[in-house]
Amino acid sequence: MPATDLSLLIEAAYEAGKIATRYTGPRAKRWDKPGGAGPVTEADLAVNEMLERDLSSNRPDYGWLSEETEDSSDRLNREKVFIIDPIDGTRNFVEGSRTWAHSIAVAEHGEVTAAVIYLPMRNLIYAAAKGQGATLNGEPIQTSDPGIMHEAEILAAKPNLDPRHWQSGNVPVFVKAYRPSLAYRMALVAQGRFDGMLTLRPSWEWDIAAGDLILREAGGLCTDRLGQDLRFNNAHPRLNGVVAAGPNLHGQIFIHLDPRGPGLPG
Structure with missing residues (x-):
């Protein structure tokens, strides 16, 4: 077989x-x-x-x-x-x-x-x-999903804390952490070791494709920085960032994100 x-x-x-x-x-x-x-x-x-x-x-x-x-x-x-x-x-x-x-x-x-x-x-x-x-x-494995954003531990590199990404320039309060390897960050959220992760810069498909499915199958949501589902095998294989977390925390992050912030050109 x-x-x-x-x-x-x-x-x-x-x-x-x-x-x-x-x-x-x-x-x-x-x-x-x-x-x-x-x-x-x-x-x-x-x-x-x-x-x-x-x-x-x-x-x-x-x-x-x-x-x-x-x-x-x-x-x-x-x-x-x-x-x-x-x-x-x-x-x-x-x-x-x-x-x-x-x-x-x-x-x-x-x-x-x-x-x-x-x-x-x-x-x-x-x-x-x-x-x-x-x-x-x-x-x-299963994602976590804390009820309050300021108690959530979110994997986010320093550039994601640029006020231009956030509504009225106000970066929300959460526990910030970082791990190298974008794929590993996504896996850690799927595992429930961390509550969420975000990368708000354009991201190559090969960095995030495996993590996208593992996160979703672990009960989380995984979208681009505008909240759109990730779609792969694009002519230009780059996506508009990644926001991944349990459903409740994912929604809270998007309350604070500014869709007009820096992202993919055009």
């Missing part, structure tokens, strides 16, 4: 972890991408090569979108597409941190249907399939 998409992604994630952990982080060869797009290492490329080879051979009809593969419009004509970040948190990988992840997802007609976020150095594997709930290391 053919493997389900989720079991295929889980197997691929474990293999990705074996490859990435063969490298020593700070000693891995690295380059800076043009245009200030950040670093890439030989580990990113090795993981990407394996994933593209193995996943595409198992699902030859699926399209391919990865941070480390030159994009092609061919994926736009496919019903299903892999959306991959070989190593989310490359800067942390280079520094020798344990907090980096493999983010692997399948989207069908713009909606993510299977997803895995794997942190091999922390032995954490988050997974979800549409309609089947979300798990951490095989155990079900």
Whole structure:
């Protein structure tokens, strides 16, 4: 019997972890991408090569979108597409941190249907399939949903506290926290370790596709900064930020957000 998409992604994630952990982080060869797009290492490329080879051979009809593969419009004509970040948190990988992840997802007609976020150095594997709930290391997980925003612990980098993002320039009170790796932040909210997360700048699809499904299957809401559902496999694979939390807290955040604040141009 053919493997389900989720079991295929889980197997691929474990293999990705074996490859990435063969490298020593700070000693891995690295380059800076043009245009200030950040670093890439030989580990990113090795993981990407394996994933593209193995996943595409198992699902030859699926399209391919990865941070480390030159994009092609061919994926736009496919019903299903892999959306991959070989190593989310490359800067942390280079520094020798344990907090980096493999983010692997399948989207069908713009909606993510299977997803895995794997942190091999922390032995954490988050997974979800549409309609089947979300798990951490095989155990079900669920988002939290505090009743009062000022008691909520929300993952948000400092730029998200720019008053221009908020109604009348008033940044709401909440407990602020931060973790590297956007995929990991989304997974932590799905797990209920944190109550919400937000990134109000344009976000690449490969950073957030897996987290979107894992969060929703854990009972949370995951939208862009305007409250719109996230849709994937766009011609320009960048979305207008991410706001993720339990339903009650998600609504409270949007009471304070200013939709006219900085976001995607146009």
